[in-house]
Amino acid sequence: MAMIATQRSISGSSQNPKSPSAPFLFVSVTDPVKLGNGVQAYISYRVITKTNLPEYQGPEKIVIRRYSDFVWLRDRLFEKYKGIFIPPIPEKSAVEKFRFSAEFIEMRRQALDTFVNRIASHPELQKSEDLRTFLQVEEETMEAARSQETGIFKKKPADLMQIFKDVQNKVSDVVLGKEKPVEESNPEYEKLKHYIFELEDHLAEAQKHAFRLVKRHRELGQSLSDFGKAIKLLGACEGQSLGKAFSELGAKSEMLSSKLQREAHNLLMNFEEPLKDYVRAVQSIKGTIAERASAFKQQCELAETIKLKEINLDRLMLTRSDRVGEAELEYKELKAESEEATRRFETIVRLMSEEIVRFQEQKTYDMGITFHEFAKGQAKLANDIADAWRSLLPKLEACSSSHA
Numbered sequence: 250m251a252m253i254a255t256q257r258s259i260s261g262s263s264q265n266p267k268s269p270s271a272p273f274l275f276v277s278v279t280d281p282v283k284l285g286n287g288v289q290a291y292i293s294y295r296v297i298t299k300t301n302l303p304e305y306q307g308p309e310k311i312v313i314r315r316y317s318d319f320v321w322l323r324d325r326l327f328e329k330y331k332g333i334f335i336p337p338i339p340e341k342s343a344v345e346k347f348r349f350s351a352e353f354i355e356m357r358r359q360a361l362d363t364f365v366n367r368i369a370s371h372p373e374l375q376k377s378e379d380l381r382t383f384l385q386v387e388e389e390t391m392e393a394a395r396s397q398e399t400g401i402f403k404k405k406p407a408d409l410m411q412i413f414k415d416v417q418n419k420v421s422d423v424v425l426g427k428e429k430p431v432e433e434s435n436p437e438y439e440k441l442k443h444y445i446f447e448l449e450d451h452l453a454e455a456q457k458h459a460f461r462l463v464k465r466h467r468e469l470g471q472s473l474s475d476f477g478k479a480i481k482l483l484g485a486c487e488g489q490s491l492g493k494a495f496s497e498l499g500a501k502s503e504m505l506s507s508k509l510q511r512e513a514h515n516l517l518m519n520f521e522e523p524l525k526d527y528v529r530a531v532q533s534i535k536g537t538i539a540e541r542a543s544a545f546k547q548q549c550e551l552a553e554t555i556k557l558k559e560i561n562l563d564r565l566m567l568t569r570s571d572r573v574g575e576a577e578l579e580y581k582e583l584k585a586e587s588e589e590a591t592r593r594f595e596t597i598v599r600l601m602s603e604e605i606v607r608f609q610e611q612k613t614y615d616m617g618i619t620f621h622e623f624a625k626g627q628a629k630l631a632n633d634i635a636d637a638w639r640s641l642l643p644k645l646e647a648c649s650s651s652h653a
Contacts, residue, residue: 274300274369276384278314278362281354291315292354294361298384306385313388316341319361321395325379326368331540331593332600333374334608336367337529352514356522363526433545441605442538449531456528459521463513470509477502494644501637512630516623523619527612534608541601544594551587558583 280295298310319338327335339360341348365383368374382394477499484495558580565573 272300272302274298274302274305274375276362276365276369278358278365281358283349283354290349291317292349292357294358296365296384304381310385312385312391314383314391316357316361317395318383318391319364321391322368322379322383323364326374326377327536329377329379330374331544332537332597332604333371334530334534334537334604335374336364336371337526337533338364339526339529352517356518359518359522360526432542438541441601445531445534445538449528449535452524452528452531456521456524459516459524463516463521466509466513466516470506470513473502473509474506477506491648494641494648497644498641501641505634505637508630508633512626515626519626520619520623523615527615530608537597537601537604541594541597544590544597548587548590548594551583551590555580555583555587 275298277297278294279297281292282294283290284293285291293313293315296312296314298305298312299308301308323335323338326333339357368377368380374380383391386394479499480495480502481499484492484499486492487495558576562573562576562580565576570576
């Protein structure tokens with residue numbers, strides 16, 4: 250499960266985090282509580298931070314946060330850390346009746362816990378001033394920080410989700426060849442894009458079938474429960490030995506129904522949800538790919554503009570125009586802007602190269618745990634089912650032989 254991995258050593262150091270000298274930053278998102286009524290209702294969470302980092306106020310801090318605060322943190326990091334894969338946050342429930350169900354609230358809490366711990370464990374993002382603000386300031390200060398945002402930060406979460414979707418569609422068009430914008434022809438970059446888009450498809454397909462597995466377990470559990478009740482009633486109409494056997498058969502069916510429902514919940518939380526989380530993570534990476542494409546385009550456009558400015562400046566100097574001084578100043582300013590754009594693009598390229606390695610290592614670790622837990626849960630369920638039915642065989646055989 251992703252959350253297990255993100256709560257390893259936070260500093261990126263190989264030191265044991267239990268050592269007093271090792272820097273650590275552990276965050277827990279706990280105790281979801283519904284506040285307000287009607288359309289104004291929302292869930293608040295207790296966010297507990299434990300750390301020995303000197304830039305924090307103390308060894309432990311507890312603050313109350315709501316979903317929009319997590320959105321604020323994600324958006325700030327996305328805007329400031331170009332080239333770094335910003336962890337995704339869970340989407341809002343599109344269906345009103347599920348918004349405050351116990352299961353949805355727990356899924357949201359788990360996903361938000363994973364989100365903030367991924368940030369806290371990232372060697373660059375953990376240094377963010379916005380992360381410290383999120384983890385330390387009181388609710389009133391946090392609310393004021395959200396309300397003072399401008400530009401992209403002032404948009405509503407729904408608007409920002411649409412921006413990210415538009416960005417992803419734009420990248421899809423580029424990769425699928427629907428558009429032919431200015432784009433870098435780099436074999437490694439092409440390989441990266443192909444990997445990300447293919448990974449998204451495979452993860453989405455796996456998550457779709459995980460959803461079906463959860464649904465199948467729930468439906469089978471409900472069927473066994475209904476069957477158990479019906480067979481008990483049937484047993485009440487039979488003689489003592491057969492009635493007792495039917496009663497036990499009904500009880501076993503209801504017991505297995507409970508096991509199937511529990512396993513369905515485990516599958517949802519520890520199998521389907523981690524897969525869905527990685528689908529969101531890949532979509533976030535596509536946003537970073539779009540930022541890289543934009544930075545490359547800006548760099549190329551500035552380089553072309555500089556060439557035109559050079560030609561114009563040469564012409565003005567040959568004609569000894571009185572606009573030479575003004576043109577030279579424009580050229581210098583444009584050149585400085587172009588050099589900055591090149592640095593920005595090169596930084597994104599460098600960071601993305603580091604990020605994809607980190608992402609693949611983390612994915613291997615997380616998916617290994619996720620599928621191991623899945624197989625272990627299925628094996629235990631299969632054994633429990635086999636043992637339950639096997640224990641009934643002698644009694645049912647005795648009933649059938651006594652009437653032979």
